[in-house]
Amino acid sequence: MIRTILTYPNPELKKKSAPVTIITDKIRELARDMAETMYDAPGVGLAAPQIGVHQRVIVIDVSPKDEPPNLIVAINPEIVHAEGDSYEEEGCLSVPRYAANVRRHAKVVVKALDLEGEEVTFQVDGLLAIAFQHEIDHLDGTLFVDHLSPLKKDIFRKKYRHMVEEARVGA
Numbered sequence: 001m002i003r004t005i006l007t008y009p010n011p012e013l014k015k016k017s018a019p020v021t022i023i024t025d026k027i028r029e030l031a032r033d034m035a036e037t038m039y040d041a042p043g044v045g046l047a048a049p050q051i052g053v054h055q056r057v058i059v060i061d062v063s064p065k066d067e068p069p070n071l072i073v074a075i076n077p078e079i080v081h082a083e084g085d086s087y088e089e090e091g092c093l094s095v096p097r098y099a100a101n102v103r104r105h106a107k108v109v110v111k112a113l114d115l116e117g118e119e120v121t122f123q124v125d126g127l128l129a130i131a132f133q134h135e136i137d138h139l140d141g142t143l144f145v146d147h148l149s150p151l152k153k154d155i156f157r158k159k160y161r162h163m164v165e166e167a168r169v170g171a
Ligand code: GNR
Pocket: 042, 043, 044, 045, 046, 047, 050, 089, 090, 091, 092, 093, 094, 130, 131, 134, 135, 138
């Protein structure tokens, strides 16, 4: 089932998500719905709090459109190692129509559980490394715009309010 993606400035996006303690059918259904919602959007990732569920579950698929899908479901993901710097443009399904460059680690090692409860380790770089960091941020109530300098964030807030108002008039 495709779920509704919450958008900034919804306060639900600022809450910290809780670790998953048992992988139940409900968690499996959540992961399925998240993947469906991500592919429908479309986006390269989605975190549970973006659909109002405050559990530490993320889905990611950065495979190009002309290649077969490569879905990652990560439960309780944790960055256990990081190195290098990256400064790339990001967007977010919860912050529509806005993009900005964000400083991230270039490479990360992420430990997580899969849907069978097995521990899995991802050693990633490039867009996949950025996506993991972006999604794990969501689990801690952080949006990419929270990484902007105070001046840029202030400009974002003003521009965004204006954009949302314009969109409302247009509707
Ligand atoms: O679809 C998405 N694209 C994207 C592009 C650059 C950096 C991060 C992302 S994640 C985003 C989907 C989303 O909002 N996930 O939380």
